[in-house]
Amino acid sequence: MTQAALVIDNLKKIYASGTEALKGVSLTVPAGDFFGLLGPNGAGKTTVLGIVTGLVNKTAGTVSVFGCDIDKEPEKAKAHIGLVGQEINFNPFEKPFDIVVNQAGYYGIPRSVAIPRAKKLLVDLGLGDKMTQKAMTLSGGMKRRLMIARALVHQPRFLILDEPTAGVDVELRRGMWEYLRALTKEGLTILLTTHYLEEAEQLCRHIAIINKGQIISNGSMKDILKKLKSETISIDLTQPVTSNALDALRAYGPKKVDDTTIEIEIGAGRGLHDAIMILDQHHLAVQSVRNKSGKLEEVFVKLINE
Amino acid sequence: MGASGNWISFYTMVRKDIVRMFRIWVQTFLPSVVTSVLYFLIFGTVLGSKIGDMQGVPYMTFVVPGLVMLAIVTTSYANTSFMFFASKFFARSIDEILVSPTPPWVIIAGFIGGGIVRGMLVGVLVLLVSLFFTGLHLAVHNVVIIFCFAILTALIFALAGLVNGVYAKSIDGINIIPTFVLTPLVYLGGVFYSVHVLPPWWQTITYADPLFYLVNGFRYGFLGITDISLLMSVGILLGMVVVLIAINWYLIRKGLGVKQ
Ligand SMILES: Nc1ncnc2c1ncn2[C@@H]1O[C@H](COP(=O)(O)OP(=O)(O)O)[C@@H](O)[C@H]1O
Numbered sequence: 389m390t391q392a393a394l395v396i397d398n399l400k401k402i403y404a405s406g407t408e409a410l411k412g413v414s415l416t417v418p419a420g421d422f423f424g425l426l427g428p429n430g431a432g433k434t435t436v437l438g439i440v441t442g443l444v445n446k447t448a449g450t451v452s453v454f455g456c457d458i459d460k461e462p463e464k465a466k467a468h469i470g471l472v473g474q475e476i477n478f479n480p481f482e483k484p485f486d487i488v489v490n491q492a493g494y495y496g497i498p499r500s501v502a503i504p505r506a507k508k509l510l511v512d513l514g515l516g517d518k519m520t521q522k523a524m525t526l527s528g529g530m531k532r533r534l535m536i537a538r539a540l541v542h543q544p545r546f547l548i549l550d551e552p553t554a555g556v557d558v559e560l561r562r563g564m565w566e567y568l569r570a571l572t573k574e575g576l577t578i579l580l581t582t583h584y585l586e587e588a589e590q591l592c593r594h595i596a597i598i599n600k601g602q603i604i605s606n607g608s609m610k611d612i613l614k615k616l617k618s619e620t621i622s623i624d625l626t627q628p629v630t631s632n633a634l635d636a637l638r639a640y641g642p643k644k645v646d647d648t649t650i651e652i653e654i655g656a657g658r659g660l661h662d663a664i665m666i667l668d669q670h671h672l673a674v675q676s677v678r679n680k681s682g683k684l685e686e687v688f689v690k691l692i693n694e
Numbered sequence: 695m696g697a698s699g700n701w702i703s704f705y706t707m708v709r710k711d712i713v714r715m716f717r718i719w720v721q722t723f724l725p726s727v728v729t730s731v732l733y734f735l736i737f738g739t740v741l742g743s744k745i746g747d748m749q750g751v752p753y754m755t756f757v758v759p760g761l762v763m764l765a766i767v768t769t770s771y772a773n774t775s776f777m778f779f780a781s782k783f784f785a786r787s788i789d790e791i792l793v794s795p796t797p798p799w800v801i802i803a804g805f806i807g808g809g810i811v812r813g814m815l816v817g818v819l820v821l822l823v824s825l826f827f828t829g830l831h832l833a834v835h836n837v838v839i840i841f842c843f844a845i846l847t848a849l850i851f852a853l854a855g856l857v858n859g860v861y862a863k864s865i866d867g868i869n870i871i872p873t874f875v876l877t878p879l880v881y882l883g884g885v886f887y888s889v890h891v892l893p894p895w896w897q898t899i900t901y902a903d904p905l906f907y908l909v910n911g912f913r914y915g916f917l918g919i920t921d922i923s924l925l926m927s928v929g930i931l932l933g934m935v936v937v938l939i940a941i942n943w944y945l946i947r948k949g950l951g952v953k954q
Pocket residue numbers: 403404405407408409427428429430431432433434435436954
């Protein structure tokens with residue numbers, strides 16, 4: 389059996405304020421995996437990552453990273469991890485080059501080794517010409533990439549990213565995905581939390597969904613998607629929809645969005661093809677058809693509302 | 695991380711702080727020099743002539759070790775309390791160290807390291823300034839003792855500053871303690887006078903003041919005069935060091951003020 393990168397067992401956290409942020413979270417991230425931890429705001433994602441990386445004290449439960457228990461061998465466990473936190477947490481007056489080289493130092497890596505590594509990482513992440521400017525002059529996306537460089541400088545086996553693409557524009561987001569994908573190909577295990585379900589769908593092999601401090605679903609992306617029993621499809625018509633046509637589509641739970649747009653539910657026994665045939669019978673031509681939202685988003689909304 | 699890893703992490707923390715303090719030397723080194731010039735002018739030149747001798751030496755000569763000590767105390771304390779507070783309060787860059795495999799005792803060493811270096815450098819600067827006021831005449835009785843007591847002072851107050859930095863919840867939190875605790879310790883610990891001039895009950899209180907032992911030992915290094923046994927002083931001071939390290943170790947390991 390290959391060793392798991394992360395094993396979390398019955399993790400509980402009650403903050404000093406009395407907030408019960410985690411109510412017994414158990415989770416395993418296989419080595420080499422690209423794992424997504426999803427959940428709405430306040431679900432407890434950052435709390436889980438905080439405990440794993442040593443920034444938050446847990447109330448109960450156990451955590452081990454590549455077999456190292458975070459209580460018994462905290463230093464060994466930490467050496468395996470690189471963290472890209474949710475909030476910007478570098479000194480804005482320092483320069484990216486110094487930030488990355490110093491981070492290597494905290495991991496016991498001498499400057500002679502750290503300097504070339506830091507340069508390469510910063511160049512690879514598109515910060516080559518910003519290395520010696522104050523970090524506060526970087527844009528939001530650049531700051532995030534600086535945090536990725538900083539998290540990778542000690543060559544961890546396990547990279548943890550807490551909403552790394554929040555506030556990063558679409559173009560750059562895709563570039564970041566490519567970069568992360570390439571890293572997993574080299575054997576790095578990645579755990580990320582995200583708000584963008586499209587992101588999880590694109591990147592992750594396994595996902596867990598957390599809500600109100602509890603894991604409500606956990607498995608391979610494929611299995612989770614199977615939980616989707618029906619899909620909402622949005623159809624644009626060339627002409628206004630008639631009430632007769634809507635009546636004929638009754639089995640599909642039709643919703644009129646505007647004159648020429650309807651939404652229907654397709655699923656077992658209710659194929660898209662049949663729906664289009666019905667529209668055709670009512671002399672309504674279809675201009676375009678699209679999934680109303682990413683598939684995962686629907687599962688997500690469903691699971692959370694259950 | 696083995697011993698070499700810990701050493702590199704410690705070196706990284708201290709190096710970073712030294713680079714910082716030299717970059718902003720106007721804020722880190724100059725103020726103590728200016729303050730000490732004022733003290734020398736007022737206590738040494740203006741008042742000193744009225745006071746005359748203290749323990750058999752001219753007042754100016756008597757007060758030099760005390761003022762050097764004062765500079766070391768305030769500087770090393772301010773450096774660690776501010777550095778720790780700043781790293782948890784502004785931008786939370788303390789996370790950089792907390793997520794790393796740097797163990798708590800190395801974190802403590804790293805933070806106080808910068809404070810000790812800056813405290814000692816400021817001490818040397820104030821000593822150089824004093825040469826100007828004493829007409830390049832500096833009494834030196836025992837250099838080793840001077841150095842030991844200077845280091846002990848920087849160590850104790852850097853450690854105390856770290857405790858302050860851990861507990862501080864706002865910038866006021868690192869300014870209040872120096873005003874209400876550090877200043878009285880300095881003024882009552884014999885920086886400006888020999889405790890023998892105090893009434894007996896007051897002398898007894900002085901024995902709880904670490905500065906009393908530090909100033910006394912330091913002054914001995916320069917002038918060869920002492921109010922109490924040096925060996926006992928060192929014993930008491932080392933005891934204080936051990937207690938302060940233990941407190942810091944507990945606080946940093948638990949992550950007070952930095953881990954939720
Ligand atoms: N430092 C804190 N003190 C008190 N409550 C907190 C703290 N951090 C987070 N919480 C609470 O814990 C819960 C989980 O928060 P968090 O882990 O940040 O969620 P997520 O990252 O999924 O948005 C929320 O109810 C949040 O308000």
